[in-house]
Amino acid sequence: MASALRVRFAPSPTGYLHIGGARTALFNYLYARRFGGTFILRIEDTDLERSTPESLKAILDGLKWLDIGWDEGPEKEGPHAPYFQTQRLDTYRDHCDQLIAAGKAYRCYCTQEEIRERRAQAEKEGRAxxxxxxxxxxxxVPEGRPSVVRFKMPSVEGSVSFDDLVLGKITKEYSDLDDWVMLRGDGIPLYNYGCVIDDHLMDITVVSRGQEHVNSTFPQLMLYQALGWEPPRFAHLPLILGPDREKLSKRKHKEADVMLHKANGILPEALLNFVIRLGWSHGNEEVISREQMIEWFDFKDVGSTSGVWNPDKLLWLNQHYLKTLPPSDVAGRLAPFLAQQGQTLAPDDVRLERFVLAFRERAKTLVEMATMALPYLKQGVTLDEKAAAKHLTADSLALLRQVREEIAALPDWSVAALDAVIKTVSERAGVGMGKVAQPVRVAVTGNTTSPGIGETLQLLGKEEALRRLDAALARS
Structure with a gap:
């Protein structure tokens, strides 16, 4: 076993990247980065019926969006290639042959129908x-009859144990394990066999995965022992529960899909921050940067109790990052959401950053921010009749006309210059600024809520702002 730290994430490409898988990948990535190790991405694509290129792409896209970069694996070939199990079938057969020759495995000719009948009989008798x-x-050797390869468990009494980095020492008696299938008749390895061969040959030193794999560890340890190999350390992570406190699943919980959160306008920084707290903590810290994650992460701080999905916490974190990331950074991410609504802005369009500054205090997602920005990109406005009746009166229209004339003459369409006009008109009329700003706001947005009036007018642009004011004045 290599002494240098090497960890891996080994998903099956049978669907999208699950939140639980993303957390496993994140924990392995952080552990490798903190302790100077190597992070390997291996694709366990032996479920030939369900594995698809589309699912592989979805997994890779999810990891890339979250910026969980791997050091070896697909698209980053390294010294332990290939990184797809279906490209390693000869290796699995060779090791099976060695184990059979050593009397530690054997070919089993029992048919699936025979096994099913025996299992049904056991259930009828109330035994496992x-x-x-x-x-x-x-x-x-029955001629022409297919066979699988089974591991030969020791017939003596004994137990197998390991010290889990999260759960502590766990033990199981030999008598609780059976002669499990390693290799199917078509040469496809089963999970407990294939992952051991790959982990050893790829020099993996720490295996981190979900707690549902605890029981799989025991037959794997027996295989390591039979092959004379030193096993890696193991860290089994707590479950993630949905808002209903049931295990987060693709079937029941839409939240399980990593890329759905991207489509919903969640920032990857927020999702990573949220996910790392599902089972790991550092004191009472809630907002944790990537740099802090790398500095602080260790499996000793991973808890054994399940983490519960909290949608409100995710939205809170997302708004935090919308407010604290550089506006230019958020602006680049906002553009695609506006494009989805038919408003394509150039990457360097100054309005993008202005939208971020205007709406980041109220928007919790990029979808909400785009929705708030959309009215400022369209021509014309639909007035709320109640707001118009209250604020577009004869007296206020006179003030509105003064505002229109003075901002039309402005050489500088800035927030400061626009606010100064509102202030001047209100002082001249002897009324509060609200008596001027609110009619302007209703005239240009159609309702009574918007960012500051100078900011609102700037977002609209001079031509559109004047057009909307003219339309309101034409009502008189």
Missing amino acids: YKYEGTCRERKD
Whole structure:
């Protein structure tokens, strides 16, 4: 076993990147970055019926969006290639042959129908089914009959243990394990076999995965022992529960899809910050930067209790990042959401950054921010009749006309210059600024809420602001 730290994330490309998978990838990535290790991405694509190129792309796209970069794997070939299990089938067969020759594995000719009948009988008798070892010492080889390869568990009493980096010491008796299938008749490895061969040959030193894999660790440790290999350390992560406190699943919880959050206007910084707190903590810190994640992360701080999905916390974090990331950065991410609504702005359009500054205190997602910005990009406005009746009166229209004339003459369409006009008109009329600003606001936005009036007018641009004021004045 190599001494240098090497960790891996090994998803199956049978669907989108699950939040639980993203957290596993994140924890491995952070551990490698903190302790100077290597992070490997391996694709366990042996489910031939369900594995698809589209699912592989979805997983890679999800990791890239979250900026969880791998050091070796697809698109980053390294010394332990190939990184797809279906490209390593000869390796699995070779090791099976070695184990059979050493008397530590055997070919099993029991059919699936026979196994099903025995399992049904066991259930009828109220006992858990355990393979009987029918073919352990079988000498006759049925001609033309397919076989699987089973691991031969020791027939003596004993137990297998490991010290989990999260859960502590865990033990299981040999008698609780059976002669499990390593290789199917078509040469496809089962999970407990393929991952051991790959982890050893890829020099993996720490295996971090979900707690649902705890029981899989015992047969894997027996395989390491049979092959004379030193096993890696293991860290089994707590479950993630949905808002209903059931295990977060693709079938029941839309939140499980990483890329759905991107479509919903969540920033990757916010989602990573949210996900890392589902099972790990550093004191009472809630807002954690990537740099802090790398500085602080360790498996010793991962808890054993399940993390619960809290949508309000995710939105709170997202708004925090909308408010604190550089406006130019957020502006670049806002543009695609405006484009989805038919408003395509050039990347260097100054309005993008202005929208961010105007709406980041109120918008919780990029979708909301785009929705708030959209009215400022269209021609014309629909007036709320109640607001118009209250604020577009004969007296206020006179003030509105003064504002229109003075801002039309402005050489500088800035917030300061626009606010100064509102102030001048209100002082001249002997009324509060609200008596001037609110009619202007209703005239140009259609309702009574918007950013500051100078900011609102600047967002609209001179031509559109004047057009809307003219339309309001034409009502008189």
